Amino acid sequence: MRALINAFIIHLTLNILIFLKGWNTFEGKKTARIIMVVVFGAELLIYTIGFIFYRYLPEDITQFIRVMGTSWMLFLLYNGGLWLIIDLINAIRQKISHKPWRVREQSRRFKVITYLIPMIIVTGIMIHGRYRFMHPVVQQVPITIDKPAEGMDSIRIAMIGDLHLGYMINKKHTKRFVDLIMAQQPDLILFVGDIIDSHIEPILQQKMDEELSRLSAPLGVFSCTGNHEYRYDTEEKIALLNKAGITILRDSAVLIGNSFYVVGREDKVVPTRKSLKELLFLQSVEMSKPVIVLNHTPDNLAEEAEAGVDIALYGHTHHGQVFPGNIATELSFEVAHGYRKKKDTHIYVTSGIGLVGPQYRIGTVSEMVMLTVRFRE
Template sequence: MRFRLGLIVFSVVSLIVIGGHINALWINVKEIPLTIHKKVTGSPEVKILMASDIHLGALIGERREKRLLDIVREQKPDLVLLCGDLIDGEIAPVLRKNLGRHLQEIRTPLGVYAILGNHEYIGGIDKTLPYLESINIKVLIDETVTLPDGIQLVGRNDRSSGRGAKAPEPLAELLSGIDRTKPVIVMNHQPFNLQEAADANVDLHLSGHTHHGQMWPMNYITQAMFELSWGYLKKGNTNFYVSSGYGTWGPSVRIGNRPEVVVFKLKFDE
């Protein structure tokens, strides 16, 4: 009787893990149309592809990286934004597998920009940052850039960077010199204190980090920790999106959510 019960439990757990692994490999491309009542130069319609938490390293390698490149080519976005945790941790497996070379092939009219996540700091930012720069990804660290069409892109440093000189700058300081008549998009890996961005009247705020718990019932923990654990929210004039992430942390298993890339179809005033 005990043997039969144990066999049943083992079989059920195995099916859940196998199903979760298959689910973790099945990338969902989610499209979100948004209207922002500001003007840009050129076309009033801009397509942005966002991916977060790719976690390239020992477990996630070339096949998943190439799949992301294929998705970008299929979607043909104007801009690609990578919202932190591009690297899983230690840079050694990335270098050993020669990862990143497919990301170098991404070509978009407005470029490819990234921010740092907590895992870039876990692996040692002094080694990870030069790697990201070597594959021609522009990393914004508490930095604002104005794109050719007038969109102002703000990349925040991750809160894992520490205190003192390395501590992330307040959002109000990063926005002090911007043109409020033009669109403002903020990338911030960890979705803490959404009210800060809402008070600043940011147009679009993008985060990742949570994985929405990755495996049920861990999603209840992320939902308790963050105002938004996964998906879309609007507060005041600010549109928020927290991605469930592209890759996985630890085992390649997802239960209760799917990996994703998010395509924002932005429409601005004529």
């Protein structure tokens, strides 16, 4: 609830600031000001109703309010940033010219143009960002391992990260994701955590597990845990995923067809999480066979590389989800998104297929990854 209240305060503050800028821009323009009052007032009214009565409204209406509210907030943040940049540039320009600069003293033409043009630009960017979220790409990644896998020369692995199923990513999105995964006809399906966003209630209410139960592959469906699995209802969520056919590997390993291992690590939020070398030892993993490790957060790639595993798969970053978050993740992680080889370990960090908050991908992509893994004969 505290997070919701904070979001509401931020939302309200942004609306007030942007409204006041528009009110000043359209000084003397009665029609424009009326339109502003109607648009901002309607948005705030709908968002407030949703905030207070979301438990009592039909799910379709609540979902519309969630999407509208988060979209409007992103719209205001981007516009606010552009307006700030324009004002700073103009202030610097006026300072260099030794001319006084005050917002209210700018010409009406200048104020209208600099108010509306950013809105048009941001609208276009968000339309494209919405399209990128609604149309995930399938990244094809070939990998060759210099180890034999008994009875196999190659396999096709579907790697998926960060579905974040819940209130924002509902059953319709879940069906879309499952359809895309199954269309690839993978031999093995691997998740890298954060399948469920926070609470289990929306999963149960919308019966999203029915969609997850459609996932199948000849060699199985597995996942490690992510930090969101541990936010609320941890054991209930993991039990639901196991029942839906997704085997959650919690610091454990499974030998697939006596050919290769899949190892799932607990998320780093778990105090009792084992080091990778300890885990491999306790699970009696034969390093002569190919070893694939699922590990949600890519904050220590050296651990997998030094342990000598063959493939290490990660998620968590979303690659920042929307600009400038992608820049922040590039600065924060050794690999924020994509493929890298470290020593003899093939690494892939996925930007994820789902998301948290606004349903947009700006400067990033929603993706699933198809790994074509070839073994030594």
